[in-house]
Amino acid sequence: MPILRSYYQEVYRSPVVQLDGYSGRHGLDSSILAYLDFGGATGTSKDGLAETMLAFATERGTLQPGMPVIEASSGSFAAALAVSCATTGHPCILIVPNNLPPDRRKLLQSLGAHLIASSNNSRRAMDRVAADTAKRYGGYYTHYFSNDDNPEYHRRVTGPQILKHAGDNFDAIVIGVGSGGTITGVAEYVKAWNSMVRIVAVEPAECAAISGGFLGQHGISGIGPGFVPENYNPYVVDTVLTVTTDDAERAAREVLFFDGIPACTSAGATLAAAVQLMNMGKAKRPLCVFAGRRTYL
Structure with missing residues (x-):
């Protein structure tokens, strides 16, 4: 294998795996495929996304050397952004909910992020604080729920790799x-082919904003923000x-036991949905995008 100039080169080369064990466990006629998009430092698909969004902004000249980078997030993208900022020399400022658990706060701070707690935890309020913070410090607001650099990354990387x-x-x-x-960028690229x-x-x-269902608490980290994000393109979704949190967690455990893949709960949700899809007769060989891994040590 060649010597790489950057670990991100490896992050972008996500494999596709045939899940014979999980598929056999559920008595499926053919095996589900999985695109394992979690090879980066934080173990999620957001590692490559954060690094590339900063690169796009730098190419346009909207992100200058040493400029602070601001985002309203405390989840997987926040962690990945903090790492990417550290490796590229940008201060990272995260707008987080005022009820953020102490362990999560310590983790983000350990990655080099400076945290500002929002007094109002609604998405709109946190976006306003992030925009004001970027203006105050002369920073760049990534705004990844609404920034087309997000789906553009998946048009250029995830879709072609699949x-x-x-x-x-x-x-x-x-x-x-x-x-x-992810869904917008991948769908727009793949459907063009x-x-x-x-x-x-x-x-x-438990939090079905897209399908117009009940909005409540759930345990599937990484999906279900409780609103329909601006980056979501419904016209390319069929x-x-x-999927319930329990079913997602069960699927994540099963794919670990039967295929040795340390899938996170959101990856388990895609697996449970793929089984639904096949049982409905709407697919014979689906491919799931696994956006994160779970650590068991």
Whole structure:
């Protein structure tokens, strides 16, 4: 193997794996495929996304050397952004909820982020604080729920990688919806090559904003923000499925036991949705995008 100039080169080369064990466990006629998009430092798909969004902004000249980077987030993108800022020499300022658990606060701070707690935890209020903070410190607000650099990354990287590794060996792609960037970018790229591929959006049954259901608390980290993000393009989505937190966690455990893949709960949600899809007769060989891994040590 060649010597890489950057670890991010490896992050972008996510493999596609055939899940024979999990598929056999559920008595499926063919095996589900999984695109393992979690090779980065924080163990989620957000590592490559954060690094590339900063690169896009730098290319445009909107992000100058040493300029602070601001985001309203405390989740997986926040952690990935903090790492990317550290490696590129940008201060990272995160607007976080005022009820953020202490352990999460310490983790983000350990990655080099400066935290500002919002007195109002609504998405709109936190966005306002982030925009004001960027103006006050002369910083760049990534705004990844609404910034087209998010789906553009998936148009350029995730979509092409899926086709490169899986070819035409799938008839549906199943993706959990968080910021909306993955499903929009992948769908727009893949459908340009094959409009017959079914695109399936997955959200928590307990917080079903896309399908117009109940909005409540859930335990599937990374998806189900409780609103429909601006980056979400409904015109390229063919089916929306909901999965309960319990079913997502069960699927994540099963794919670990039967295929040795340390899937996070949102990855488990895509698996549970893929089984639904096959049982409904709407796909024969779906591919799930696994956006994160779980650490068991």
